[in-house]
Amino acid sequence: MTLIARDLSHIWHPCSQMKDYEKFPPIKIKRAYGSYLELTDGKKVIDAISSWWCKSLGHGYPELKAALLRQVEHYEHVISANTCQEILIELSEKLALLCPGLNKVFYASEGACAIEIAIKMSLHTRKIMGEQGRKQIMALQNSYHGETLLALSISDMELYREPYQDWLLPVIFLQGIPYVTSEIDPLWQDCGSYWPNIEDQLNQYADTLSAIIVEPIVQGAGGMLIYSQDFLKRLRSWTLKHSVHLIADEIMTGLGRTGYALACQHAQIKPDFICLGKGLTSGWLPMSAVLTTSNIYQIFYDDYDKGKSFLHSHTFSGNALAAAIALEVLKILEEKQIYQKVREKQKLLSQLMFEVAQSTQRLMRIRGIGAIISADLVLESHQKKQRCGYQVFQNAVKLGALLRPLGNTIYWLPPLNIELKTLLSLKEITIQAINQTFKN
Amino acid sequence: MTLIARDLSHIWHPCSQMKDYEKFPPIKIKRAYGSYLELTDGKKVIDAISSWWCKSLGHGYPELKAALLRQVEHYEHVISANTCQEILIELSEKLALLCPGLNKVFYASEGACAIEIAIKMSLHTRKIMGEQGRKQIMALQNSYHGETLLALSISDMELYREPYQDWLLPVIFLQGIPYVTSEIDPLWQDCGSYWPNIEDQLNQYADTLSAIIVEPIVQGAGGMLIYSQDFLKRLRSWTLKHSVHLIADEIMTGLGRTGYALACQHAQIKPDFICLGKGLTSGWLPMSAVLTTSNIYQIFYDDYDKGKSFLHSHTFSGNALAAAIALEVLKILEEKQIYQKVREKQKLLSQLMFEVAQSTQRLMRIRGIGAIISADLVLESHQKKQRCGYQVFQNAVKLGALLRPLGNTIYWLPPLNIELKTLLSLKEITIQAINQTFKN
Known part of the structure; x- marks a missing residue:
């Protein structure tokens, strides 16, 4: 055979x-x-296509192999609830520097699960804060955030959605995104002509949204579409004004793809949640992460019997082999000035x-x-x-x-x-x- | 610090x-x-607790380390859409032997995602077959299947569900499960006294269920509860009679935990879907898998333009490093007669x-x-x-x-x-x- x-x-x-x-x-x-x-x-x-957009440093990068071999001499994986692991600390310290202010890290394995965790955290804060009215999620037209059911619900991909329509959750898709061809496009700097229409849509949900989720700057599976950094900036201002969380799905864009560590940097914004995956380990091993702020973290921080704990579990959360590689990826990206080289390329x-x-x-x-x-x-x-x-x-x-x-x-x-x-x-x-x- | x-x-x-x-x-x-x-x-x-029930062969098992080092000499990860990888073939051939008839394997990383994939496949078959009436999912009381939103919806865990209640999907939980203390319990062999009540519940949904999902024999997070193999046998007969899919979540029980490769073997049943995770790599790396039948697979198999494709994607599906370890795990479990030794222990x-x-x-x-x-x-x-x-x-x-x-x-x-x-x-x-x- x-x-x-x-x-x-x-x-x-x-x-x-x-x-x-x-x-x-x-x-x-x-x-x-x-x-x-x-x-x-x-x-x-x-x-x-970097094996589905993940192999940011290509295949078989020697230092990554060395990092794997170093870690495997100590141990491969230990439950991360109730344990303290130096390799995870070092990784988390580096991740906490990516976007100052987003210094709390929750680990998972699949990108879609990082998305689900960020949304659960957003909805959960509303529950704890007594903001019962904020139960809606908004995503952008042409969005893609994964294919577990919640991730698929916030993905504007008819081809992937259609068979499961009866099970999808109601989500609002923002229309009229100012797409651009490159940073030279005038819309990149100023999307003022598009904004009134967008703001009209947003304002309808100002009091009912828990979060808006975006793929910052580039929408991947929706067709490799690039949009105005000014739109992202204005959207962030709007969410801050109306106390709506902004979730940045940087699973594809994260760690250098757009010429900066994070695509959010193009708009110089700081979201409430950042989701990473794919390139986090340069496509060696499944690892995803949700970064968030101390403000969000503190909402859940209380005596156990207050019932505020975020009890999401994932067996392989903080897997040591994946963490060892991710840590090395971050070091290489910096030391070899990869972000800058991407901008040059x-x-x-x-x-x-x-x-x-x-x-x-x-x-x-x-x-x-x-x-x-x-x-x-x-x-x-x-x-x-x-x-x-x-x-x-x-x-x-x-x-x-x-x-x-x-x-x-x-x-x-x-x-x-x-x-x-x-x-x-x-x-x-x-x-x-x-x-x-x-x-x- | x-x-x-x-x-x-x-x-x-x-x-x-x-x-x-x-x-x-x-x-x-x-x-x-x-x-x-x-x-x-x-x-x-x-x-x-085997680091959350996954480290079935313990930590640092030498042959597993050797398998990892062998694979890393070739490559670590390549996209599995449109590629053929011998290590994945060997693993899939072994998995296909676990439960004769379930010989098609779809790979993911997290257990919860394997659950979501199995449910999506079930619902999708109904759509393709024009069985519009079959849109419901049933789970058991005290069930736990993970914490992505769909997995959480089919989990009967109030503590984990409560903060997200407005977003959970409607699911039916079967009550009155015949729990036992061990195989010596008379209910283990015959749960006839419980069955009429159970069958009454089932019959209400005979024409509207797409699938019933169970943790076969042992419910983990719900309290390490063990139930009658006769119940599982009767449930399987009922699902076959009424053309309802049975999904077996063997993420915790799979690969030896209950003394057989699969807990389904206690009841000598063959479900429509089996989900594996955790022990699949003996807790080295995140990898999950959905096994299903040729019958299910064939429902999706047609010319592309017929629109029947199962387009679920996952970047790390079939990760080569995880596959190398999983293959070695299966070999060790057999060669060292671990299943038999567990029964003795x-x-x-x-x-x-x-x-x-x-x-x-x-x-x-x-x-x-x-x-x-x-x-x-x-x-x-x-x-x-x-x-x-x-x-x-x-x-x-x-x-x-x-x-x-x-x-x-x-x-x-x-x-x-x-x-x-x-x-x-x-x-x-x-x-x-x-x-x-x-x-x-």
Whole structure:
């Protein structure tokens, strides 16, 4: 029995129509290093999406491996309720510096669970404070925050929501977000023309909202959309004025993706909650975290019999192996000045995607920030139902890049430390993959 | 600044009232091996609850470390959508043998997310099959399935639910479960006297249920309660008769805890979904899995444009490091005949807890199966509000055991391979911890 047959006998792959694998089987991974996946036939494939946006320092980073090996000599995992672990303290101290003021850290494993924890904390404070009227959550149009039921409820993704509609919770989606193509877009600095419409929507819920949740600056699964930093700034002012919590889902954007440790820094705002995941361990191990303020923390801090405890449990909260890697990730990002290098690389990524557009004449709405660049395929009406993005994916894989479009949105979201020559190859592969898709 | 002060400055520990740590600080972990935690002062503490029920082979198991080091030489993590990874195939082939017929495996990281995935799959099949009327979920009284919102909705835990009541989803809780003290209890073999009442409840929802979810045989956080295998058998017959899915949450019971690979084996039943977590990696790394049948899988299997895909995504689905460890765990459990050894150890655990009861005269309702033994503290009315369980915990930690009661339920849930002499120490510590609690 072939490896593929064995795979498809038992593994239900995530985010997949399994029948698709009949015609285009999964690629056989042998090793991975830097920005490359090496297949069992020796072929090298560029990991152009950092394995679902998580491998921010690429594969097999030696210092991260060393950190794992150091920790495993002591222990791998100990319950974090009622224990004190130096590796977790060091990590937490570093995380507490990311956004001054947000210095309390709660650990989980999945990104979606960090989102659920932040929302539970917000709703729970309302209960403790007797703010019975504040029970609603607002998210943005085109949002994505994960696929556990609560996370899915606050995600504006019809494709993912539709089968579970009867079970989803009611959430308000803010419309009319001022999207931009880059920081050069005038809307980036001033979205005043959009604001009255937005404020009208917000004001309706000023007294009933517990929290507003956003993916700061970049919305990922919703189509790699970038919005005005001024909008985020104004939204934060509005939430402060009306005592509404702001939750920043930095699971994709966090730790350098947009050229700063946090995407919130573009708008110089401090939210009430920050959720981290994916790149927190540079995609080595599942770990997520919720950062929040002492103010929020203190609301729950009281004698046990007052009934204010936040009793959320998670077996692997603060897993020591993941913590050791996350700590090393934060050190490397700083020591190697990765944030700054991403800002420098931004222009190059943009230039290369423009070259793809010029060469293929098949891309529109190019947009980018930090180490993210995306564009939509130009489709004629008869092509709109042909899964062109999926064809580009198939062609790209054959040509040597794991480029995995979101529908018909092509994007690169490579390791932050990807080399120039790899980016140049990626550009060539993208051009060919698009040209092959539309050659007829 | 002391280690404890640094810890409490930044870490929000799970399932904790943080103020409790002022008077009883977290214990400082230095290393962990076998059934022991070693503290920074050199003291050894028995991990009597397997670090929240996950460290089934104890800490630092050498072959598991070796498996981790082997995998890290190849790669640590690659996106599992569109890739084929031998380590995941080998793991999936082994998992597919656990319960013949349940041979499709979907991977996540947190236990609660495995639960949410199984429920989403059940509800989604109803949508695809046009069974619009089947939208309800039923769980058992005293159930616990996790704390993401959907998992919490199907958990009958008032303490955890209360702050989020307005957001919880409506779920039916089946009452009148035939609890037993052990397999010797006549109800274990025949719960016929309880069944008519149960069947009456079930029949009301025969046409509207999508699924019933159970922790098979043992309910963990609900109080380490054990119920009749005959009840589980009858429940399975009823679900088959009425085309209702049965979801088995084996996150705590799975991989040996009750003396078999799966607790479902006590009732010789085959559910539609099995959720695994915790012990799947012997508590090394976060990994969870949903096993299901080809029948369920085939309902989603069609051309992409039919819109039947199960598009749930999770970044770390099938993480290679966790998979390498899980594969090794399964091999060790078989090769070292751990399941059989747990069945042999069951009597000893029970005998030791009876000795604690006899010596202290403070335990009632002793119940046990496999490597789980629990009992409730006998309390006078004025003691019921005194957090006696928490006092037992504090005393036990000082005496050298991390024994962490559920309220006033004392339990041992040690590594499956705990040594006899460690169990004997645990017994002595438990006796002293209880006596000290009630000495006045």
